[in-house]
Amino acid sequence: MEQLTDLKAILHSKRANIYYLEKCRVMQKDGRVLYLTEADTEKQYWNIPIANTTCILLGTGTSITQAAVRMLASAGVLIGFSGGGGTPLIAANEIEWLSPQSEYRPTEYVQGWMAFWFEEDKRLKIAKQFQQQRITYMQKIWGNDRELKNEGFSLDDQDIQQALTHFSAKIEHCQDVTNLLLIEAQLTKSLYKIAANNTKQKDFVRQHDSIDDANAFLNHGNYLAYGLAATTLWVLGIPHGFAVMHGKTRRGALVFDVADLIKDTLILPWAFICAKEQATEQEFRQQCLQNFTQHKALDFMFEAVKQASVEGKDL
Structure with a gap:
């Protein structure tokens, strides 16, 4: 598994990716975060380059594993739950972002x-x-x-x-x-x-x-x-x-x-x-x-x- 310092190697201000996912399962596999989609004949895995990602929106029909959340948090990736098409942004009962927990951010x-x-x-x-x-x-x-x-x-x-x-x-x-x-x-x-x-x-x-x-x-x-x-x-x-x-x-x-x-x-x-x-x-x-x-x-x-x-x- 990548070290914590490796996952944060790309400054957030330079990161390029925002993901919106629907009808898939987000999981951790072999030290990477993947999302799994099910086609008619086979399952397909797609890699998420978390070190170059700022945030992920999880739309309708998605689920995420605890291990995946742990890796995303380690890389400083924010997670939001949304409706179809990315709107509205919802987590529990109010608009909110699930922020990675870190006690070592700048003061x-x-x-x-x-x-x-x-x-x-x-x-x-x-x-x-x-x-x-x-x-x-x-x-x-x-x-x-x-x-x-x-x-x-x-x-x-x-x-x-x-x-x-x-x-x-x-x-x-x-x-x-x-x-x-x-x-x-x-x-x-x-x-x-x-x-x-x-x-x-x-x-x-x-x-x-x-x-x-x-x-x-x-x-x-x-x-x-x-x-x-x-x-x-x-x-x-x-x-x-x-x-x-x-x-x-x-x-x-x-x-x-x-x-x-x-x-x-x-x-x-x-x-x-x-x-x-x-x-x-x-x-x-x-x-x-x-x-x-x-x-x-x-x-x-x-x-x-x-x-x-x-x-x-x-x-």
Whole structure:
């Protein structure tokens, strides 16, 4: 069996894989984690490269052995249970991630986070910082990604420019988190409208329980982003309850704060593009994972959270 240090050889911020599995059994065999599928005539085993994996979503018809969970935990892989197609994300009765247990994660980041978190004005400053970083990241990606430009998601688009400029200007004038959440929702609503127009889906309405492809892909892709955010926070040792924006009603709210750094940039446009092209769930998921790797989404999330932890105490 691989040693614990070998399993963590690849930094989490550099890992490439997220798995969504259904109708299979996850198990440990000969020092590896495998998933078993049953075809009509034979059983097939598939290897999961756990040292290069951030999280695994277990969908309908799955089971997992204790030995497999032990190896996944040793490699620092998060496990989530979900419904079909990756949504909704469920473990027991609430949205949650099953985090690997480790007493040897860094303490500097959670200590830095706690140094500012108990002061409301400092939490607001970090929330504003996250939103500005979100805009900067979108400008960088949408300004350079050729495929997105071909689909109309370009900084040359006047509506996109106006939406981002308007939001960026409003951020600094927010006096509280409630107001920041309101203008953030307005930005996302504007981006939905732009995306729907670009992909000729003019009757689109964002509804989480809707069955149309665009809404389903948005749900699915957002949960992938939540997986990256949960991984980032687990590695840095920051509990999910210490949110800067979403923490009024949801215990895991910091996951949503961190996921927001990349959701609108990498998930939103491709949900509409893939819906227009009548892509399958698997094709959409592969596109999302490719985007995460190509645009170094996990690296960006790590740096944003580390920066907030280090600089927050000096606000």
